[in-house]
Amino acid sequence: MSALTFAGVRKTFGTNVALHGFDLNLQQGELVTLLGPSGCGKTTALRVAAGFERADSGAILIEGSDISKMPPHKRNMGMVFQSYSLFPNLTVAGNVEYGLRTRRIAKPERDRRVAEVLELVQLTALGARYAHQLSGGQQQRVALARALAVRPSVLLLDEPLSALDAKVRTTLRDEIRRIQTEVGITTLFVTHDQEEALAISDRICVMSQGQIEQIGSPTEVYRKPATAFVARFVGTMNELPGVVSGASEVTVMDNRLSTPAAKGLAKGSSVKLLVRPEDLTIDANGMPGSVTSVTFQGASTLVGVRLDVIDRLVSIDVGQGVADSLTIGDRIGVGVNGSHAVCEPEE
Numbered sequence: 001m002s003a004l005t006f007a008g009v010r011k012t013f014g015t016n017v018a019l020h021g022f023d024l025n026l027q028q029g030e031l032v033t034l035l036g037p038s039g040c041g042k043t044t045a046l047r048v049a050a051g052f053e054r055a056d057s058g059a060i061l062i063e064g065s066d067i068s069k070m071p072p073h074k075r076n077m078g079m080v081f082q083s084y085s086l087f088p089n090l091t092v093a094g095n096v097e098y099g100l101r102t103r104r105i106a107k108p109e110r111d112r113r114v115a116e117v118l119e120l121v122q123l124t125a126l127g128a129r130y131a132h133q134l135s136g137g138q139q140q141r142v143a144l145a146r147a148l149a150v151r152p153s154v155l156l157l158d159e160p161l162s163a164l165d166a167k168v169r170t171t172l173r174d175e176i177r178r179i180q181t182e183v184g185i186t187t188l189f190v191t192h193d194q195e196e197a198l199a200i201s202d203r204i205c206v207m208s209q210g211q212i213e214q215i216g217s218p219t220e221v222y223r224k225p226a227t228a229f230v231a232r233f234v235g236t237m238n239e240l241p242g243v244v245s246g247a248s249e250v251t252v253m254d255n256r257l258s259t260p261a262a263k264g265l266a267k268g269s270s271v272k273l274l275v276r277p278e279d280l281t282i283d284a285n286g287m288p289g290s291v292t293s294v295t296f297q298g299a300s301t302l303v304g305v306r307l308d309v310i311d312r313l314v315s316i317d318v319g320q321g322v323a324d325s326l327t328i329g330d331r332i333g334v335g336v337n338g339s340h341a342v343c344e345p346e347e
C-alpha cells in the first residue's frame with residue numbers, strides 16, 4: 001500500500017488551474033521529487049498534501065486512508081521550507097523540542113528525542129545556540145531535526161536548499177539523502193533544480209503547467225525522456241534539424257542517423273532531433289564544423305562546435321584525454337549516436 005497518494009487532485013486559484021487531476025503514489029521510505037519550472041504547481045501539490053490548501057476535487061491518502069478533510073496539525077507530516085523559519089527566541093534544542101511539547105510528550109522522552117535527532121543531523125554540540133548564531137546550512141539542519149523529532153509519517157521538503165550557496169547546497173543535499181535513508185521516511189521533495197533532483201531522488205515526477213510529464217527513476221527521466229519537455233528540462237540537449245527518412249531514421253545535414261525516436265513519424269516530416277552532449281562524438285566522417293570552445297571539466301571535457309551547414313552550435317561531452325590536442329578554430333566532424341535521441345515534430 002502507498003505511504004502517500006495523490007488521487008486525481010485538482011486545484012484552481014480563480015481561473016488559474018494549478019493542478020489538473022494530479023495522480024502520484026509514494027511507497028514507504030521512498031524519496032520522490034517534484035521537479036519543474038516556476039509556476040508548474042509543485043508547491044501547490046505539497047501544500048495540498050500538508051493540508052494548507054484544500055483541493056477542489058480528488059483526495060490525499062495516507063496508507064490508504066483519505067485525510068483530505070483533516071486539518072494540517074493532525075496529518076502527522078513534517079515540513080521544511082526554503083526559508084529557515086526557526087523560532088528566533090528558542091535555542092536549537094528548544095526549536096527541535098517545540099513540536100514534542102505541543103504534543104505533550106513527557107520531558108525525559110523529549111530530551112531523549114532531541115538528543116537523538118540532533119545527533120542525526122550532526123548538531124549535538126550546538127544545542128544551546130540561537131538561530132542568529134548559525135549558518136544557513138546549520139539552520140536548515142535544525143529545521144530538518146525539528147521536522148523529524150515528532151516522527152512524522154511523511155516528510156515534505158519545499159526547496160529546502162535553494163537559499164544556500166552552491167557548496168553548502170551539495171553537502172546538505174547529500175546529508176538529507178543520508179538521513180532520509182537512515183530514518184527510512186517517505187519524503188516528497190520539491191525543487192526546480194534538475195541536478196538536485198537527479199542526485200537525491202528514488203523517483204522524479206517532472207511537472208509542467210499543473211500536469212505530470214513523466215514519473216521515473218533519475219536514469220529513466222534522463223536517458224528515456226517521455227516528452228520533448230522532459231528532454232529539455234532535465235540535463236542539456238542539442239537540437240539538430242532533420243527530416244524523417246525511414247522507419248527508424250532521421251537525416252540531418254545529409255547524414256542518415258539511425259534512431260528509434262523516429263518510429264511512428266511520417267516519412268518526409270521535419271523534426272528537431274534532441275541529442276545529449278555525451279551522445280555526440282568526434283568523428284572524421286560526421287557533420288563538419290569548427291571548434292568554438294574547449295571546456296575542461298575534470299572527468300570529461302565539453303567541446304563546443306559550430307556546425308557548417310546549419311550554422312548551429314552543439315556541445316559534445318568527450319572522455320578524458322580525447323580533446324587534449326583540440327584548440328579553438330580546429331576543423332572536426334561530429335558523429336551522432338541516435339539511440340537515446342528524442343524527436344520533436346516541427347509545427
Ligand code: ATP
Binds near residue numbers: 018042
Ligand atoms: P515556484 O517554483 O515558483 O515556487 P511552483 O511550481 O511551486 O513554482 P506553485 O507555487 O504551485 O508553483 O503555483 C502554481 C500556479 O498557481 C502558479 O500559476 C501560481 O501563480 C498559482 N498560485 C499559487 N498559489 C496561489 C494563490 N494563493 N493564489 C493565486 N494563485 C496561486
